[in-house]
Amino acid sequence: MNNKSKSNAAVRLPRAKGIDMATVYTPKECARKVKRIVLAEKNQTIVDEFITILGMKEKFEEQDVPMPNKIVMFGPPGTGKTLTAFYLAQRLDLPLILVRLDAIIHSHLGETASNVRKIFDYANGTPCVLFLDEFDALGRMRDSNDEVKEMARVVNTLLQCLDEFGGESVFVAATNLEEELDTAIWRRFDTKMTYTLPTHADRIQYIELLIGESLAGQAADLLAGCSFADIEQIMLKAKRKAIIENRALNFENIENALSEYNPRMKV
Template sequence: MRVEDPVVLVNELILPPSVEESLHQLVAEHRDAGKLLDAGLAPTRTALFVGLPGVGKTLAARWVASELNQPLIVLDLASVMSSFLGRTGANVRRVLDYARSSRAVLLLDELDAVAKRRDDTTEIGELKRLVTVLLQEIDSWPEGSLLLAATNHGDLLDPAVWRRFEVVLDFPLPDVEALKTGIRSLLGGSEVDGAFADFLARMYQGETLSFVEREVLRARRISTMNGSDLSEVLLGTARERFRRLPANERGPMAARMLKESPLSQRSVSEITGVSRDTLRKYLSLEGLGEASA
């Protein structure tokens, strides 16, 4: 068990509008529970966050706890499975009892650890007991408290687990706009302009914001230690990623980047290694029109 009190948010919460709205709804229900109670209703007690590692599930739990001005209690079920398997579920129940009696938000992290180990025939009895304890605790979670759970592998969860949660939120990989926002936030007051942030966002498509954060922070460290220009360090990283793309993808992507960003043909050519003639060819083939030289 890990207790975060006070909860410190070191990064901006950047999520799709639908997920953000649902999180705001959770917070509003618990802040103004009286309105629901007057209508014979209760705030949401349990919510499940589903998505790949690094898409913001834990950050979202921190944000909720911070907004409610409550501590965040985190129970890493993967650690529980490896450390306590062979004992009874009393260890887990003890943690949940503590969270239940505290004015805090509880996060059951890596819930899929339970599902992934169900085929372990050497420990199946203890696993079943642990799953039973968790399901019972989720079912009986008291009104007015909030239990969150996170899983990287929703497909591994038993249907009985899904049914226990009143709200299920899917956290997708960030789109280009979310990546732009995250990169600009990470760059802070640096001299790197918006066009360059746009380019980086396109280079990191398909990655999580957590991964991009590591890359940008690494570049900032290199820049600080070597006294080099941050944009040059970032450019080197981006150039390496771009040139690892299949050859038949580099031309079209460079042309699209040229059309959709304020960068000139010369800048895009230098960054990507795609010649200006090739850029013009793909602009013409894809009907993207002309772009500044």
């Protein structure tokens, strides 16, 4: 896809009560973010196929097959969902529009739905990857106990926006609580990606990207049950310890860093 992105300062994003509702990242900035991305084989295949299809638009239109343009990612925190949004933007050579939920959600009746509409209207008119994290905060089931049915109004607006979404943009949503999503919204996504904690092989690959090969095997065993985000923070802490000690990173540094960081590990 052709990139028509601009610098952060030049892009005019929707505003709510004078507050920007999103942050924009250029493809170059996205590329810097994804230098150390590790995707599960299935998710890498999904991303590659998604991008391949977008590059074959004319052939799909000839066969009257609709183009995919909506991805939902679900899984535990720290497993790479946000990084995948940056990766997609970089691969598609489009700016990433990172929506700020704190600016979207409003206490006044009707404001949240109005803000959702503004964001989607922007993406429909400007080629981009529109990314909304913690999507369950907006798209949760309508039969839950909502004050004055405000969330039902938001979900109905979301459904309309998803049905009307088109052009050259891609919408990406991420959630840790897929069971909270309204079933009607769930059905609107043509592409779904499941994220889990990294496997042993994933951990080795990621740790090698962070610190090289020498300690990767030992560290991968030690950090079983950690997310990618946990591993990154533990390795940064271990590197700091090595620098303070004025010596090369060793396994003891990693053990001490793990003990101090104390992640909620699941084995």
